[in-house]
Amino acid sequence: MVETADWMRPQTGVEPVDLRTDLPHSARMYDYWLGGRTNFAPDRALGEMFEKQIPGIRAMARENRRFLGRAVRHLAAEGGIRQFLDIGTGIPTEGNTHEVAQAVAPDSRVVYVDNDPIVLAHARALMTGGREGGTAYIHADLREPGRILADPALAGTLDLDRPVGLTLVAVLMLLEDAEDPWGLVRELMDALAPGSYVAVTHPGADFDPEAMAGVAAMAAQGGMTLVPRTRDEVARFLGDWEPVEPGVVPVMGWRPDGEPPADPAAAYYWAGVARKRG
């Protein structure tokens, strides 16, 4: 049975989109783990299979999301960043990038990019208009960095001659090695001005290799790519940019608010932030 909800009904000026609610989608599965309502039976079924393999997966998703908040706050407050490019935005939830950045500096501007039509449907409703700093949304694929960079909405919102905070939070694992995610990220980083930052999280292959291999296999059965990567493979995404302390570490250990966690490796994500020199 195909489910419907209020948020699925067309809004003025929004073309109909095919949400493919018959297949699991990463954005909706993640929403399910975060306790959101924008998910469907196939998303929940695969999400629960993952949870059997990794019982802490919901808490891990929350920790990943908390990192996004800490990283954006850090870049805005300590790095003076006023413009962000958030690729793999996800379904809007608590602590969206513009909310965090604009809480520090109301004139912050954010361009969101995602390739999932459900994120598009929500982004148009929730992230446009009326805010002092301004946001834009681009429906595009990380596999096409040139298209993202050339999109008029990007030039209309961000000044690429000035530093940008590029966030790639829990999205790179959705690309195969054969798609050269490192080259794609490099292309984006090369387009940014000195003083820019990149913030990355990525599910780690080296926390519980057997469990991660298990979820990767389940994802493949569900028609979804999920590639856990080692710390070294994740660190390679930061290239030769200067790592922000403490470097690439388990996500809970990256500049925690308050007391350091007893076991930072309890959430199986690597996290790191780096700054373009010059």
Ligand SMILES: C[S@@+](CC[C@H](N)C(=O)[O-])C[C@H]1O[C@@H](n2cnc3c(N)ncnc32)[C@H](O)[C@@H]1O
């Ligand atoms: C797990 S969610 C992460 C959301 C958010 N960044 C966070 O960490 O809270 C991954 C998001 O990346 C998007 N995504 C997956 N592959 C993508 C691609 N090739 N290009 C752009 N977005 C993609 C999905 O649609 C989804 O919204």
